[in-house]
Amino acid sequence: MQSEHVASRSADQRDSSRESRNGTPQLDAVSLAIIQQLQEDGRRPYAAIGKAVGLSEAAVRQRVQKLLDQGVMQIVAVTDPLTVGFRRQAMVGIHVEGDVESIADTLTDMSEVEYVVMTAGSFDILAEIVCEDDDHLLDVINKRIRALPGVRSTESFVYMKLKKQTYMWGTR
Amino acid sequence: MQSEHVASRSADQRDSSRESRNGTPQLDAVSLAIIQQLQEDGRRPYAAIGKAVGLSEAAVRQRVQKLLDQGVMQIVAVTDPLTVGFRRQAMVGIHVEGDVESIADTLTDMSEVEYVVMTAGSFDILAEIVCEDDDHLLDVINKRIRALPGVRSTESFVYMKLKKQTYMWGTR
DNA sequence: ATGAAAGCTTGCGGATTTCGCAGAAGTGGG
DNA sequence: CCCACTTCTGCGAAATCCGCAAGCTTTCAT
Numbered sequence: 001m002q003s004e005h006v007a008s009r010s011a012d013q014r015d016s017s018r019e020s021r022n023g024t025p026q027l028d029a030v031s032l033a034i035i036q037q038l039q040e041d042g043r044r045p046y047a048a049i050g051k052a053v054g055l056s057e058a059a060v061r062q063r064v065q066k067l068l069d070q071g072v073m074q075i076v077a078v079t080d081p082l083t084v085g086f087r088r089q090a091m092v093g094i095h096v097e098g099d100v101e102s103i104a105d106t107l108t109d110m111s112e113v114e115y116v117v118m119t120a121g122s123f124d125i126l127a128e129i130v131c132e133d134d135d136h137l138l139d140v141i142n143k144r145i146r147a148l149p150g151v152r153s154t155e156s157f158v159y160m161k162l163k164k165q166t167y168m169w170g171t172r
Numbered sequence: 173m174q175s176e177h178v179a180s181r182s183a184d185q186r187d188s189s190r191e192s193r194n195g196t197p198q199l200d201a202v203s204l205a206i207i208q209q210l211q212e213d214g215r216r217p218y219a220a221i222g223k224a225v226g227l228s229e230a231a232v233r234q235r236v237q238k239l240l241d242q243g244v245m246q247i248v249a250v251t252d253p254l255t256v257g258f259r260r261q262a263m264v265g266i267h268v269e270g271d272v273e274s275i276a277d278t279l280t281d282m283s284e285v286e287y288v289v290m291t292a293g294s295f296d297i298l299a300e301i302v303c304e305d306d307d308h309l310l311d312v313i314n315k316r317i318r319a320l321p322g323v324r325s326t327e328s329f330v331y332m333k334l335k336k337q338t339y340m341w342g343t344r
Numbered sequence: 345a346t347g348a349a350a351g352c353t354t355g356c357g358g359a360t361t362t363c364g365c366a367g368a369a370g371t372g373g374g
Numbered sequence: 375c376c377c378a379c380t381t382c383t384g385c386g387a388a389a390t391c392c393g394c395a396a397g398c399t400t401t402c403a404t
Contacts, residue, residue, distance in 0.1 A: 032256060038249035042214040045361060045391095059382050061362075073251040076339045077210035083244055084204060091263075091291065091298055093329075101333075108336040116336040119263065121329030126263055157265075157293030161273075164280040164288040167248045217362095217390060228353055233392075 027072065030055065034063055035073055039167055042075040080162055086130045088137040089159040092145065093123035095152040100124045103150050112140050123155070199244065202227060206235055207245055211339055214247040252334060258302045260309040261331040264317065265295035267324040272296045275322050284312050295327070 027035075033053040037044055046064070047057040055063075067073050081089060096103050100118055107116045107127050115128035127145070131137040137158075146154055199207075205225040209216055218236070219229040227235070239245050253261060268275050272290055279288045279299050287300035299317070303309040309330075318326055 027256060035249055035251060035256060040248075042247035042249055047361070056383050057361085058363090058384080062381075072255055073249045074339075075214035075247070075249050076212075077207055077214055077245045077247050078250070078339050079207060079245040084199060084207060091289075091293075104333075104335045113336065114338050116334075117263075117331050118333040118335065119329035120332050121263075121327065123329055126329060155293065157291035157295055157298060159289050160292050161276075161290045162288075163276045163290065164285065166286050167246075167250050219390075229391090230354085230393095231352055234351085 031063055031067065031072075034060060035067070038064070038073070038075060042077075078165070078167065080165065081130050082162065086132055088131045088134055089162075090129045090131075090137060090141070091157040091159070092127045092129060092141060093155045093157070094125040094127065094145070095122075095154070096124040096150055097152045098150040103148060106148060107145070110140070110144065112136070203235055203239065203244075206232060207239070210236070210245070210247060214249075250337070250339060252337065253302050254334065258304055260303045260306055261334075262301045262303075262309060262313070263329040263331070264299045264301060264313060265327045265329070266297040266299065266317070267294075267326070268296040268322055269324045270322040275320060278320060279317070282312070282316065284308070 030053055034049055034055075037049045037052055046060040049055075049064075050057045050060040053060070068075070094103070104116050104118055104125055107113050107125065112129050112131055113127050114130045115126075117126050118124065119126055129137060129140055131140060141154065141156055145151060202225055206221055206227075209221045209224055218232045221227075221236075222229045222232040225232070240247070266275070276288050276290055276297055279285050279297065284301050284303055285299050286302045287298075289298050290296065291298055301309060301312055303312060313326065313328055317323060
């Protein structure tokens with residue numbers, strides 16, 4: 001065998017999950033490296049990941065499981081919605097009066113809403129909508145979003161062409 | 173490359189990948205079901221998928237490989253950027269004069285740009301930026317995007333809180 | 345009709361991976 | 375020091391992955 005990287009590994013980067021103040025787990029360098037590996041290929045074997053990050057297969061397995069359990073990451077198939085039958089997408093900018101977060105929560109519960117973010121720009125909320133056709137999209141925007149109490153106005157940006165969609169955070 | 177291919181397509185049910193007019197492969201119900209399985213768990217074994225969609229393990233394996241090769245889907249780990257050290261994100265709306273698509277292509281080549289879409293709204297392009305800190309974000313927006321010839325003006329929406337991020341198209 | 349091309353199935357081994365568990369090692373508190 | 379806790383490692387057993395081959399059916403073109 002080889003002992004190429006027998007680190008004494010003192011406690012500076014050993015902590016794989018400490019709770020930070022806002023509840024999101026703090027990730028050490030090794031977990032980040034694992035995530036990076038899985039961002040390149042979500043099915044990469046644990047042994048290969050272990051070799052890349054300097055850990056045993058079992059250790060990688062435990063870390064990955066924990067990251068999944070904690071909700072830090074998820075390993076999923078992603079596609080261009082257009083190729084799977086969703087022909088209409090739009091980003092909707094929303095002006096809210098009153099409690100922004102409760103509106104955001106309501107949007108989150110809608111299955112057609114793929115993405116919700118509260119922003120500091122001229123919109124209070126940006127929400128991405130994925131629908132099957134124009135009627136569906138129109139229905140969601142006009143009947144369900146604009147009808148919410150607290151929604152002052154909306155502006156829609158219908159998608160014409162998706163140019164890029166990456167999941168390589170940390171890979172650069 | 174192709175001559176006049178006046179096909180009288182009769183059976184479009186069984187065909188797992190025919191080229192449609194815009195080059196995107198056409199997916200049948202079985203491939204959609206496979207994608208759906210992998211959207212729930214990107215590491216689900218082929219045999220389990222086969223049982224769920226009514227195909228043999230080998231057939232699922234072939235289909236998945238083809239879907240990956242074709243770029244229809246990718247199996248990756250996705251995270252909340254905030255938990256992996258990217259503290260500043262923003263959506264940038266861009267007004268373009270001239271060739272919109274070439275601007276979009278340029279944005280696509282930037283590593284900080286996570287998402288690029290051409291829209292039919294008041295913005296010509298929406299681009300999502302992922303940065304490590306404020307300086308980085310400012311630099312990308314002001315020095316690199318607004319400096320592009322053809323970019324008339326931009327409007328930024330800095331993310332305050334990500335509320336939802338799903339990859340479950342077809343799962344509903 | 346005949347043949348080529350795709351796609352699926354079944355079956356098969358061997359290589360690889362996953363999985364659970366026991367033990368070792370490092371950490372922190374009392 | 376000792377104990378509780380966590381993490382890592384090593385190791386068998388089970389499951390999965392992977393390539394391949396033969397046979398079948400459907401579709402499409404000659």
